[in-house]
Amino acid sequence: MRRHNPGMARQVVRGWLLLLSLLFLIGCGWKDAEDGIVFAVGGAPSELAVWEKVVKKFQEQNDIQVSLLRQPANSQQQLQGLMVALKSEQKNPDVFLMDVAWVGLFSEAGWLEPLDELDQSAFFSDLLQQTDIYGGKLMAAPVYLDGGILYYRKDLLEMGGLSGPPRTWTELAESGRKVQTIRRKDDPDFYGFVWQGAQYEGLVVNFLEFAGSKGGIRLEKEKGGVRVKMEENLVALRFMRDLIWDYEISPPSTYTEMQEEEVRNFFQSGSAMYERNWPYAWTLHQGEGSPVRGKVGIAPLPDPEGGKTVSTLGGYHIGVSRYSDQKDDAQKFAAFVTSKEAQRMVVLELGWNPGRSDLYDDEKILAEYPHFKQFKEIFRKARPRPVIPYYMQVSNVLQTYISGTLARNFSPEEALEKAQTEIDSIENRYSEGKSKYGKEGGS
Amino acid sequence: MISLSQSIDRMEEAIAERTPLEKEHVQIIAFMFPLIFFIVAFILMPVLGTLYDSLMRDVIYMEKEFILFENFRYLFTDPGFWNAMRFTFLFVIISVPLELAIGLMIALVMNEPIPMRGLLRACVLIPWAIPAAVSGRVFELVYNYTYGAANWLLRITGISTEPVNWLGTEVGAFIAVVAADAWKTTPFAAIILLAGLAAISEDLYNQARIDRASFMTRFFRITLPLLKPVLVVTLLFRTIQALRIFDIIYVLTGGGPGGATESVSNFAYKYFTAGDFGYGSAASVILFILALLLSVTYVKISGFGKE
Numbered sequence: 047m048r049r050h051n052p053g054m055a056r057q058v059v060r061g062w063l064l065l066l067s068l069l070f071l072i073g074c075g076w077k078d079a080e081d082g083i084v085f086a087v088g089g090a091p092s093e094l095a096v097w098e099k100v101v102k103k104f105q106e107q108n109d110i111q112v113s114l115l116r117q118p119a120n121s122q123q124q125l126q127g128l129m130v131a132l133k134s135e136q137k138n139p140d141v142f143l144m145d146v147a148w149v150g151l152f153s154e155a156g157w158l159e160p161l162d163e164l165d166q167s168a169f170f171s172d173l174l175q176q177t178d179i180y181g182g183k184l185m186a187a188p189v190y191l192d193g194g195i196l197y198y199r200k201d202l203l204e205m206g207g208l209s210g211p212p213r214t215w216t217e218l219a220e221s222g223r224k225v226q227t228i229r230r231k232d233d234p235d236f237y238g239f240v241w242q243g244a245q246y247e248g249l250v251v252n253f254l255e256f257a258g259s260k261g262g263i264r265l266e267k268e269k270g271g272v273r274v275k276m277e278e279n280l281v282a283l284r285f286m287r288d289l290i291w292d293y294e295i296s297p298p299s300t301y302t303e304m305q306e307e308e309v310r311n312f313f314q315s316g317s318a319m320y321e322r323n324w325p326y327a328w329t330l331h332q333g334e335g336s337p338v339r340g341k342v343g344i345a346p347l348p349d350p351e352g353g354k355t356v357s358t359l360g361g362y363h364i365g366v367s368r369y370s371d372q373k374d375d376a377q378k379f380a381a382f383v384t385s386k387e388a389q390r391m392v393v394l395e396l397g398w399n400p401g402r403s404d405l406y407d408d409e410k411i412l413a414e415y416p417h418f419k420q421f422k423e424i425f426r427k428a429r430p431r432p433v434i435p436y437y438m439q440v441s442n443v444l445q446t447y448i449s450g451t452l453a454r455n456f457s458p459e460e461a462l463e464k465a466q467t468e469i470d471s472i473e474n475r476y477s478e479g480k481s482k483y484g485k486e487g488g489s
Numbered sequence: 490m491i492s493l494s495q496s497i498d499r500m501e502e503a504i505a506e507r508t509p510l511e512k513e514h515v516q517i518i519a520f521m522f523p524l525i526f527f528i529v530a531f532i533l534m535p536v537l538g539t540l541y542d543s544l545m546r547d548v549i550y551m552e553k554e555f556i557l558f559e560n561f562r563y564l565f566t567d568p569g570f571w572n573a574m575r576f577t578f579l580f581v582i583i584s585v586p587l588e589l590a591i592g593l594m595i596a597l598v599m600n601e602p603i604p605m606r607g608l609l610r611a612c613v614l615i616p617w618a619i620p621a622a623v624s625g626r627v628f629e630l631v632y633n634y635t636y637g638a639a640n641w642l643l644r645i646t647g648i649s650t651e652p653v654n655w656l657g658t659e660v661g662a663f664i665a666v667v668a669a670d671a672w673k674t675t676p677f678a679a680i681i682l683l684a685g686l687a688a689i690s691e692d693l694y695n696q697a698r699i700d701r702a703s704f705m706t707r708f709f710r711i712t713l714p715l716l717k718p719v720l721v722v723t724l725l726f727r728t729i730q731a732l733r734i735f736d737i738i739y740v741l742t743g744g745g746p747g748g749a750t751e752s753v754s755n756f757a758y759k760y761f762t763a764g765d766f767g768y769g770s771a772a773s774v775i776l777f778i779l780a781l782l783l784s785v786t787y788v789k790i791s792g793f794g795k796e
Contacts, residue, residue: 058519062526122762129764133549151764155550235635245745298654299634301746312635435550438763446569450747455659468569475563475768479551 082111083375086131086139088124089117096395103391104382110375115139132157132367140370141379143189143362146177147247147431147438152365153180154435156482159366159373160185164381168402170426177430178363185365187384188401190392192360193421193428194255194347197313197321197331201341202229211320211345213352215285218320222295225319233317238295240309241322243286245449248305250441251358251431252322253448257282258356258429259349271473272432272440275466281350283458287451295319301452314338322347324360325421329397344417346424359428361401399425436476443468536777542770549764560771570772572748573756576663580752581731584667588727589720591671592678597712599679600686610683617676625740628669632656632741659749662742666750669737674730678723685719686712721791728787729780 087097094116101112115138117124128142132155144152152158160183166174169188178186198211206225212218222238229236242248257263262278289296297304297312304312306323310330313321316337321327331342346355364383366376382388389400393411399421405411406422431437447461456464507515543561546554564570599610616624631638632655640652656662689712697707713720735754738744744751744759753776760769 058516059522062519062522126762129549151550155764245743245747297634298657302654302656302742303634436548436763439760439765442759442763443569446744446748446751449745450749453657453659453746453749455747455749464568468567471563471567475559476548476551478556478559479546479548479554481551 082113083140083370083372083379084113084115084138085379086115086117086124086128086142088121088127088143089119093396096392099395100383100388100391103388104379107382108375108378110378112379115142121145132369135369137367137369137371139367140372140376141364141366144186144365146188146192146359146361146363147441149177149186149363149365150180150433150437151435153185154481157365157368158185159368159370159377161187161366161377161380163377164384168384168386168404170403172426173359173428173430177359177433180433186363187380188361189364189383189389190361190398190401191425191428192324192326192399193357193424194251194322194360195325195357195421195424196345196347197323197327198343198345199319199338199341200343202319203343211343212348214348215350217352218348219289219293219295222319223293226295229319235297236317236319237297237312238293238318239289239320239322240296240304240312240318241289241300242306242309243290243296243300243304243449243452244302244308245445246305247441247445249301249448250444251360253282253286253444254358254429254431255322255347255356256286258358259347259354261354272434272469273466274444274469275462279462280458283448283451283461286448287454287458290452291454301449325399326397328417344420355427357424357428359425359430361399363401435481436472439472440469443472539770539773539777542766543774545767547765547767547770549766556767560767561775564768564771564775569748569751570753570756573751573753573772576750577732577734577752579663580667580670580734581728584670585724585727585731587667588671588675588678589723592675592723593682595675595679596682596686599683610680613676613679615676616673617680619673621673621736622740624673625669625737628665628672628737629741632665656742657746659746662746662750666734666738666741669741670731670734673737674727678727681723681726682716682719685716688719689715717791721787725784725787728783732780732783733776 085097085101087094089097094114097114101114104110104112117127124143125145125148128139128144131139132152158180162184164184164187166184170191173188173191174184178184178188196211202225203211203221206221206228208221208224212221218239226236226238242252254263257279260278260282262276262282263274290298290300306327309321309323310327312318313323313327314331314336328342328344330336331338333339347357349355364380366373366380370376384401386402386405389402389405390408390411392398393400393405394414397415399418400406400411403422403426406418406425412418432440434440443465447456447465450456451458451461544555544557546552546556546559595613599606599613603609619627630636634640634652634654634657637655639655643649643653654661655665693711693715694707697711702710733754734752735758738750738752738755739758742750744755753772757769757772757776760766760772
């Protein structure tokens, strides 16, 4: 047997204990080195650059340090980042932006500090009522808004001898078909109408617009139970499927590939007559080098009978963390971000649609973006997604079955039947638990 | 409170009092400590944490509560879960044998003294070195309806002017996922099997040639039996990896169309990101148990480890 070195074990143990204690010390010392509040926000580099300007402006006016916590551009990853911090009751971030679809969840989880001091009169009141006010208190405030709109090709409208953009589903299908037939002679890949149909959140957003304008799915938190199995939803789902397979004005790739950017690129390349998208596409369509520059118009989304358009509300809202150790400063920052001054800055730099309603009449902004006049009406009536804390679970179920219908794996009847069963089961499971917010009464 | 240095001193005293044999044991433990530490910290604790969480109602907006097997009860009546199980099983049953068969063929070729063998071996490994998310994105570009390589090939070869929506049907999406996974993981099987082939003595083959054994006879009588232990290990690795397939699907199909390609991992992930950690953990635990059972079965059947 090899002779062992008696000192060796001691050295090894010592070495490891030293390393572990070092790690422990580092762990303890890993405090936020910076004073002041932390603002978590994600987005493209150009957007973060604007947020830096906003922070700088705020610091000039207040003696409060703000550091930006840069999040990824992907909203799912932003959500995960915030969820981890808030679930473990971290002091940071103190203030953050939330997708409108999460506001219900964050409120119910008791993660948000009410924004009692904020002046509510500057916002769209329906919108605040439906999304930001939870348990009678203002939990968040809109920073920028989104709503589904219809983009159309003005030049092709003329070519097809059409008087204006479609107001009803029938008009959409017929005019789309007509122009598509003419255009196909030159462009075999031309389609009448492109929209978001891939299996992701955007699909549910589109479904809520189709179904909502038919008078279908609309859920209020007070009423409990989500109902999807109803005639109106069936009609909407059939129409979505028929756009691809019966009217054939939407490409088969709708349900495999089409998310916002795929849809925008398709339309922008000149291969579509109509497009459903968010307002962000406007500046890109009209940008330099865009093949459709100067040929694009916008209109409310068509609906079954005309005049009952429904647009799903999107966008980001600002909230203050319940676990923040500098709530007053964070509140001040939230108030600044939603102030006229900061909002105007963001709007003029990025072309975003402000959360404040008064900026849609602002002359300086209208001079730059004349189309904002039309947006105001759309946002005033835009519908939020169901404000229930388990919205994401419901959305996942709907995504699966709507996608399955578009792929013709299920009939629309079968899809809604199955979706309802699964949603009932989710609600059943959650009804047995105690909600945090309910228990603490939103103290 | 005893300070750190005091406790080290005590330990050293204790070590000094031991007999030489005991000292060696202490030494062994000291050397194994890092490994044990990492296994406990990064494997055992997360596994136990997931087990614990699967017994809880852990939804972010609710009070955390112990509910025993309630999550599992709902899981077993959840059609979404069974759909994911069905897909995962089909995926394992079809992709693993396919990858092993192709991998074995590649390994047999690479084991022959062909020209530029080193370069060939390196090239074969490239797909394995590419992250799954990246290869998923690459295949997405191949199958893309509008500008994908597959439809471009159809068009320029004149097979079809009408583009095919490869990911648009249940069967099509399934085949696409299997193909993408096979492309990525076959090299792994090939390289391990190649190592196994290299260990088989050339003398056996020479002997067989003298006896005029045909190629097939040599393959079935010498190669396959001697390769069995390596085959079992490869099968084990691949089965467990295939069971928890996630990234390629996440990137390529997102589980669509209509949940046709949703694996159990994708199902669990969906619940984790929606803030239901208990339910997501329960689905993960099922996957863990399945992998464990399969491993034990393989090892038992093959007699692996017993010489």
